[in-house]
Amino acid sequence: MGKQDLELHRRGYELIHVPAGKDSADVKMATVGSSIFVHYPTAREVFVCSSDKVLTHLCNTLQTHGLTVYSVCKQGSKMRVFNNQNGDYQIHSLIPQAEIPSLEEFIAQIQDLITKEQKNHQNHWIKLSKLSQLYKNKYNLTITQVVTSHFPGKRARDVFLEYPTKFVTHQPLEQSEIYITLFTQLPAESATDASSPPTEVTVQDTASSQINSRTDLEQSIVKIVQSLTAQSPGSYIDISRVGGEFKRQYGQTINETIAWLQLKVKYVTILQSCSALQVKQKGKVHTVALNNG
Structure with a gap:
């Protein structure tokens, strides 16, 4: 196991070696685990990290001794922790959560995504759903997560209404999707007639x-x-x-x-x-x- 062996020992894990064979590791886990309350009399909770149904008997045995038993299994990039006693469960991501950016950083990120998307597709308006997907793919965060962090109770769309000098929103019909674009000010001088006086805005x-x-x-x-x-x-x-x-x-x-x-x-x-x-x-x-x- 190389460095993993050293790291597990450093964290306090006790490694048990078993020879290869069908269910050999599971049987050993059940044997050692069923007496864990003897070796650790002050223990109150036990996590059984396996999705193998064979260890259901171990979980039941530990529960009869008053221990709260959690079954832990990996599902893709997530980890599921199931409380065998009351049926509650929690899902934890194995992918480190990205840090919520400051509001200024977030606005700059959104502006950059809109600008690039406009250049790539020659389309002035960007669907909010498309923008949300682009943001999720690039920053491993949803727009909703960032908005909720800075504006509790607000929806993703609301942040664009908070900055009318930076974004413009458009919703053709009440039930239709929202479109977003950047708010840009027209140039003061006409590009076709430099001698004409600037337009006052x-x-x-x-x-x-x-x-x-x-x-x-x-x-x-x-x-x-x-x-x-x-x-x-x-x-x-x-x-x-x-x-x-x-x-x-x-x-x-x-x-x-x-x-x-x-x-x-x-x-x-x-x-x-x-x-x-x-x-x-x-x-x-x-x-x-x-x-x-």
Whole structure:
């Protein structure tokens, strides 16, 4: 066994040699294991690392002596630990879990994947499912794992709505898949006419100069819903998408605007009280559509 022998001894394992033969190792395990409570009277739990049914008798014997017995077996790249007493089990990965990147690193990783995918396939929009698979293949992590770590309770799609200056999302229909692309600012000068004056692009830093009342806020939200559902009139969209677009346009979130206006109401309450909108709730998710009635 070479270095493995030395390493096992260093970790406190006692190696037992048996000659080759059918079930020779299993019989020896059962013989030694059945008296383990004699040699280790303070032991309370025993792990039997084998998937061979022959050792079921050993497990039963140990249980009769008051020991909690776990059957351990390998399944591909995972290890299954089964509690023989109550039937509970746990699955552990044998592949080291990748470290969760910082939020800045994660955003940069996603931007890099989108850029490469766009170049490879000449397609501006990337499906979220495709992006998730690319991320899993490269970093051995899911987007959901990273998002949950930094934004507990949020879904994978929500992280893109949190960064409207970096990503743009598109969902043609309420039940269809979400598409992601990078938010890129148009160049200030025209590439075809260098002598023409630069096009001035104004970005509104806050909503305060445009939204001064609850009515203003409702009207701005209605316009956003109308814009997001233009391709599918009457469809419902997640209110988080509306919030993301609002932040992109006005430079602050709807909740920040509500606080600035001192309205003392929730975002969803604003939507529900607006006669131009209809709101539905499914579980913890709220969706909104234009009220065409």
